[in-house]
Amino acid sequence: xxxxxxxxxxxxxxxxxxxxxxxxxxxxxxxxxxxxxxxxxxxxxxxxxxxxxxxxxxxxxxxxxxxxxxxxxxxxxx
Amino acid sequence: xxxxxxxxxxxxxxxxxxxxxxxxxxxxxxxxxxxxxxxxxxxxxxxxxxxxxxxxxxxxxxxxxxxxxxxxxxxxxxxxxxxxxxxxxxxxxxxxxxxxxxxxxxxxxxxxxxxxxxxxxxxxxxxxxxxxxxxxxxxxxxxxxxxxxxxxxxxxxxxxxxxxxxxxxxxxxxxxxxxxxxxxx
Numbered sequence: 001x002x003x004x005x006x007x008x009x010x011x012x013x014x015x016x017x018x019x020x021x022x023x024x025x026x027x028x029x030x031x032x033x034x035x036x037x038x039x040x041x042x043x044x045x046x047x048x049x050x051x052x053x054x055x056x057x058x059x060x061x062x063x064x065x066x067x068x069x070x071x072x073x074x075x076x077x078x
Numbered sequence: 079x080x081x082x083x084x085x086x087x088x089x090x091x092x093x094x095x096x097x098x099x100x101x102x103x104x105x106x107x108x109x110x111x112x113x114x115x116x117x118x119x120x121x122x123x124x125x126x127x128x129x130x131x132x133x134x135x136x137x138x139x140x141x142x143x144x145x146x147x148x149x150x151x152x153x154x155x156x157x158x159x160x161x162x163x164x165x166x167x168x169x170x171x172x173x174x175x176x177x178x179x180x181x182x183x184x185x186x187x188x189x190x191x192x193x194x195x196x197x198x199x200x201x202x203x204x205x206x207x208x209x210x211x212x213x214x215x216x217x218x219x220x221x222x223x224x225x226x227x228x229x230x231x232x233x234x235x236x237x238x239x240x241x242x243x244x245x246x247x248x249x250x251x252x253x254x255x256x257x258x259x260x261x262x263x
Contacts, residue, residue, distance in 0.1 A: 022212055025136075053134070
């Protein structure tokens with residue numbers, strides 16, 4: 001995983017629902033298929049929200065970690 | 079032949095509906111139709127959150143703007159709208175525009191909405207106006223109700239940019255019959 005290049009990072013720290021998802025969707029639009037998108041969020045609801053978003057849009061949730069209250073998601077563009 | 083005889087229930091089992099394969103769920107999501115009927119701050123907020131999220135989830139989202147919900151989409155700087163005295167009085171009593179919404183409860187002459195906006199800012203919650211901009215950018219379609227436009231004497235130039243053609247209830251019903259997921263707010 002770590003060998004792959006992250007194409008874009010979305011910093012959604014401090015933002016409330018629905019902006020982390022909205023910003024992610026907007027960023028994903030600009031990516032090519034297979035590229036990785038990293039999202040940083042502090043909204044505790046985002047764990048479930050990003051799983052739901054990935055399922056609905058067909059993008060893959062590759063990695064999901066939490067450290068010091070910051071949720072990090074790595075998503076692969078469909 | 080003997081195998082069939084040993085399983086007499088097989089034809090019945092075959093007649094039962096097959097379980098939906100997992101990949102079927104990943105097909106194009108249903109379109110969403112929000113009927114934006116109310117004009118209160120909290121309901122406008124809900125409409126904008128759900129519309130922008132729906133678009134972010136890859137769904138086609140349409141909002142039908144009707145009755146008090148249409149007042150939200152009058153330009154903020156418009157103070158009085160309408161042609162006749164009664165229409166003008168209506169807009170005077172309840173100022174149109176997305177930034178002038180009141181709460182249905184705890185309005186307290188504007189103190190409630192002021193506190194809501196203050197809290198929203200403190201907790202980094204996007205305002206209805208910011209969410210509207212996002213929704214429009216993401217292709218959410220806004221369909222004003224022709225009948226409401228007429229009744230309140232609203233003209234196209236009174237309304238914000240980016241609204242679609244005015245439509246009627248038949249368009250709404252036809253979208254619902256076509257399978258749109260409905261939300262009446």
